[in-house]
Each structure stands twice: as structure tokens, then as C-alpha cells.
Amino acid sequence: RLPYTTLFRSRGPVRTRFIVGNWKMNKTASDAGAFVHRLSQELPHHAGIQIGLTPPFTALHAVREALGPASAVLLGAQNLYWEDKGAFTGEVSGAMLKDIGCQFVLVGHSERRQYFGDQDSWTNKKVLAALRHGLQPILCVGETLQDRDSGQTDLVIQRQLRAGLAGIEAHTLPTLTIAYEPVWAIGTGRAASPEQAVPVHRLIRRTIGELSGTDIGNHVRILYGGSVTPHNIADFLASEEIDGALVGGACLDPVSFATLVKVAIGSKPTTV
Numbered sequence: 183r184l185p186y187t188t189l190f191r192s193r194g195p196v197r198t199r200f201i202v203g204n205w206k207m208n209k210t211a212s213d214a215g216a217f218v219h220r221l222s223q224e225l226p227h228h229a230g231i232q233i234g235l236t237p238p239f240t241a242l243h244a245v246r247e248a249l250g251p252a253s254a255v256l257l258g259a260q261n262l263y264w265e266d267k268g269a270f271t272g273e274v275s276g277a278m279l280k281d282i283g284c285q286f287v288l289v290g291h292s293e294r295r296q297y298f299g300d301q302d303s304w305t306n307k308k309v310l311a312a313l314r315h316g317l318q319p320i321l322c323v324g325e326t327l328q329d330r331d332s333g334q335t336d337l338v339i340q341r342q343l344r345a346g347l348a349g350i351e352a353h354t355l356p357t358l359t360i361a362y363e364p365v366w367a368i369g370t371g372r373a374a375s376p377e378q379a380v381p382v383h384r385l386i387r388r389t390i391g392e393l394s395g396t397d398i399g400n401h402v403r404i405l406y407g408g409s410v411t412p413h414n415i416a417d418f419l420a421s422e423e424i425d426g427a428l429v430g431g432a433c434l435d436p437v438s439f440a441t442l443v444k445v446a447i448g449s450k451p452t453t454v
């Protein structure tokens with residue numbers, strides 16, 4: 183088999199757009215069927231982009247069942263613990279998520295960092311655990327308003343990336359997705375402007391390139407997250423640096439989420 187980089191050398195890698203709806207701590211297992219049914223009605227069959235949902239743990243099985251085996255919508259979890267099993271009351275492992283049908287998992291979401299003490303060293307263990315179990319990690323990074331106002335954005339993002347990705351073999355990096363989520367933009371209705379987000383996306387890609395010592399950074403998808411709506415998604419995807427979105431509030435209504443996805447489908451994939 184040809185190495186990944188050789189395969190794409192002539193035209194550059196095509197990074198398929200990825201739109202992820204993060205339910206956070208919303209919706210029960212009983213809500214899942216109606217949501218998925220309505221979403222499936224709204225979405226075109228061949229979207230040409232990837233779509234993912236991260237329901238709470240308690241609704242994962244119901245969403246998997248409602249999607250059915252042939253669905254193109256990917257199932258993800260909002261968090262995992264790094265040990266595979268044992269005396270860790272209240273935690274859920276990568277093995278358990280894989281077994282229930284998850285394909286990807288969020289790691290280091292700012293709400294985990296803010297309210298549950300997730301540190302960089304933990305996000306690293308979680309990324310490694312996800313990869314060990316064949317789950318695609320979405321590593322979330324982002325600065326607080328205080329970081330931004332004091333000119334620390336680049337330092338914070340690089341620290342979160344370098345720590346979160348420590349020890350990951352370069353050839354697995356293309357399977358990773360990074361979500362850039364400025365903390366001040368999450369759930370506030372105050373999205374970053376593309377002019378604010380794009381330089382950080384470039385920094386993330388450059389940092390991954392430095393970490394791997396190759397052009398692998400060009401293969402990694404970098405999503406934007408923070409008050410994305412059907413009205414502003416096109417502005418973000420207009421930049422070839424932004425490969426998709428992690429969406430909270432605007433994904434809770436299936437019609438709103440489907441509208442957002444349909445706008446994203448109208449945008450072109452990135453060939454670098």
C-alpha cells in the first residue's frame with residue numbers, strides 16, 4: 183500500500199468536511215428516536231460531507247438503534263476515561279464506547295476542562311485511549327477571554343496541542359480531528375469572526391506540522407466551534423482553513439441542525 187502522503191501528493195489531500203452536533207447534557211434516550219427520524223427526513227442521502235452526533239452516554243444506544251446500521255451519520259461520545267476497565271466509579275472507557283457503536287469521541291471539551299478539572303495530561307491519556315480502541319478523537323482546544331485579552335491565545339493553543347498530542351505516532355495524526363473552540367464563544371451567541379478564527383486554525387496546522395516533522399498537518403481536519411448557527415456556518419466554511427464545525431445549541435433541533443448541514447454541503451471541500 184502506498185503511504186498516505188504519496189497517495190495525495192499530486193493534488194494535495196482532500197479534507198472531507200465534518201459537522202458534529204454535540205447534545206451536551208440534553209435529551210433522554212426516549213427523545214432520540216424522534217430526533218433521528220426527523221433529522222434523517224431532512225438530510226439528503228448523499229451528503230458528501232461527514233455528519234456526527236454526540237449524545238449523552240445514556241442515549242448512545244438509542245441513537246445507534248434509531249440511525250440503523252446503514253446510516254452515514256457517525257456516532258460519538260462526549261468524553262471517555264483512559265483506563266479500559268476497573269474500579270473507576272462513574273466513568274466510561276473507550277472499550278465500552280466502541281462496543282456500543284461509537285466511531286469517535288470528544289476529548290478536552292472546554293466544559294470538561296472548566297467544570298470537571300480535565301487537564302492537558304488527562305486529555306493526552308484520553309486521546310491515546312481513544313486511538314487504542316479505534317475511536318477517532320476530536321481534541322478540543324481553545325482560549326478563554328482573559329487569555330485572548332492578554333495576548334496569550336497562541337501560547338495556550340500550542341500548550342493544549344503539544345500536551346494533548348504528546349506521544350502520538352506521526353502516522354496516526356491524520357486520523358485526528360482538532361476542534362478550535364474559543365471558550366468565550368461557546369454557548370454565548372458571540373461567535374468568533376472568521377478573521378479571529380482563521381489565524382488560530384493556521385497556527386494549529388503549523389503546530390501539528392512541527393510536531394510530526396512532516397506535512398501531515400495538512401491532512402488533519404480542524405473544526406471551528408462556538409455559537410455556530412445555520413446563519414453563520416457559510417462564513418466559516420468560506421475559508422479553506424476551516425474544515426467543519428462542532429455545534430452545540432444549534433444542533434438540538436433536528437431541523438435547525440439539518441439546515442446547518444445543508445448550508446455546509448453547499449461549500450467546497452478543501453484541496454491543499
Ligand code: PEP
Nearest residue numbers: 368369407408409430431
Ligand atoms: C460546543 O458544544 O462545543 C459548542 C460550540 O456549543 P455552542 O454551539 O452552543 O456554542
